[in-house]
Amino acid sequence: MKTLLCGALALGSFTAGAQTLVIDVWGDEEVRWAKTLLPAFNQHYPEINIKFNTIGNNQFIPKMVENFASGQVGDLIMCRPFDESQHWFTKGYFEELTEMEGMENFPSFAQLAWQTDSGAQTYCLPIGSVMHGFFYNKKIFDELKLVEPKTQSEFIATLQRIKEHGKYLPIAFGTKSGWDVLEVGLQNIGPNYWRGEDGRVALIQGDETFDSSSYVAAFKALESWRPYLASNFNELTYDNYWDQFKQGQAAIIPAGSWETSKASDSVELGVFPPPVPDGQKQCFFNEHTDKGIAINKNSPNKDAAMKLLKWMTTKEFASLYVEAEPGFFSLSNHFYDINNDIANEMASWRLQCDSTIRNFAQYLDRGEVSFKKMSQDASVGVIEGTITPEQAAFNVQQGLERWYEPQQILRQKMDQSQFCQ
Numbered sequence: 001m002k003t004l005l006c007g008a009l010a011l012g013s014f015t016a017g018a019q020t021l022v023i024d025v026w027g028d029e030e031v032r033w034a035k036t037l038l039p040a041f042n043q044h045y046p047e048i049n050i051k052f053n054t055i056g057n058n059q060f061i062p063k064m065v066e067n068f069a070s071g072q073v074g075d076l077i078m079c080r081p082f083d084e085s086q087h088w089f090t091k092g093y094f095e096e097l098t099e100m101e102g103m104e105n106f107p108s109f110a111q112l113a114w115q116t117d118s119g120a121q122t123y124c125l126p127i128g129s130v131m132h133g134f135f136y137n138k139k140i141f142d143e144l145k146l147v148e149p150k151t152q153s154e155f156i157a158t159l160q161r162i163k164e165h166g167k168y169l170p171i172a173f174g175t176k177s178g179w180d181v182l183e184v185g186l187q188n189i190g191p192n193y194w195r196g197e198d199g200r201v202a203l204i205q206g207d208e209t210f211d212s213s214s215y216v217a218a219f220k221a222l223e224s225w226r227p228y229l230a231s232n233f234n235e236l237t238y239d240n241y242w243d244q245f246k247q248g249q250a251a252i253i254p255a256g257s258w259e260t261s262k263a264s265d266s267v268e269l270g271v272f273p274p275p276v277p278d279g280q281k282q283c284f285f286n287e288h289t290d291k292g293i294a295i296n297k298n299s300p301n302k303d304a305a306m307k308l309l310k311w312m313t314t315k316e317f318a319s320l321y322v323e324a325e326p327g328f329f330s331l332s333n334h335f336y337d338i339n340n341d342i343a344n345e346m347a348s349w350r351l352q353c354d355s356t357i358r359n360f361a362q363y364l365d366r367g368e369v370s371f372k373k374m375s376q377d378a379s380v381g382v383i384e385g386t387i388t389p390e391q392a393a394f395n396v397q398q399g400l401e402r403w404y405e406p407q408q409i410l411r412q413k414m415d416q417s418q419f420c421q
Helices: 037-044 057-070 083-090 108-112 138-143 152-165 179-189 196-205 213-223 238-246 257-264 302-311 315-324 341-352 371-384 389-401 405-420
Strands: 009-011 019-025 048-054 076-079 125-137 169-171 250-256 269-272 284-295 354-356
Touching: 019 302, 037 048, 037 302, 037 315, 048 302, 057 083, 076 302, 083 284, 108 125, 108 284, 125 138, 125 179, 125 257, 125 341, 138 269, 152 169, 152 250, 179 213, 179 250, 179 284, 179 371, 196 354, 196 405, 213 371, 213 389, 238 250, 238 257, 250 257, 257 269, 257 341, 269 341, 284 302, 371 389, 389 405
Parallel strands: 019 048, 019 076, 169 250, 284 354
Antiparallel strands: 009 048, 076 284, 125 250, 125 269, 125 284
């Protein structure tokens, strides 16, 4: 494969006899890594220059498919978790990293997102996770004398007070983009209803159906937002409603931690975790394994690429990474300080609550009927009022049962049980 150099941003000072590494990314690493991360790396390896080939977030997967087919791929590739990256590894695009020095600095849950199903092979180095919660405008909360809600009832009461005051939109949110309704909507609040990892694993193992009361309750909680959205919420894209929040028009926004820097630049920002159902003591939140990095198996610069990856396993990288990209959290087991107040607050949730990942990420999205797409459509339908929470959960379950054997077996057992009663 040829290494893609055109159109990439070069970072790092030029050194005689230098090697250049190109990294294919979907984020803004070319900006965020330039100030501290790359200069620190070049202190160790001044002969290695880094270039980033930035591909749009939504275009990254299809564009990389084209690039792999044509051979226009960088020396290293940022990795999405689970199936997409595993597919590229099985196609022979990624170098195996199982025995790489420094991989022991990452716990098993972090490596899981970039391992084969058996766990025998690792093909991407874990980098960072993102968290889900609710950002809020502190000035609005102070003006209206509001406090952070901890339960679902408190959350709705807070929204109602904002609505009755009339000056601000209670929640900045919309359904036109679609993906966000699932990822910062249902997957944000849902773990409190399906019990985090226990519920996610129960779906995979065929111990619980998606149309159980836990998932219906999660959809009902999502539905409860509707009276507090803009009247044209179905016309608002992700960027549209983020503009509302950053302009001070809305009090609260369901958010991913990746927006920490941009949101902090616009408003006096606060954050609270997903409110728990009334009467529930245990809390859960979504901390998704988001970014890894792989070496192109056909790169002519694999030795230099491995030097970069080994440096990325160190405490030095972990500490600099969380400062360079506030709202992204190192997946290593190194101890490091987080100086950004919002990111630090979100990281503290780990001490209070149990975390999980998005429940569509592992195994369940491999069928011809996409579990992720079904969940997204169901979430949009619930918020827009075109389907009920019960119908939403039923539709997704029906799609799973069309191809996923553990859920088919569970349905047979449930039908037999009903027949025998």
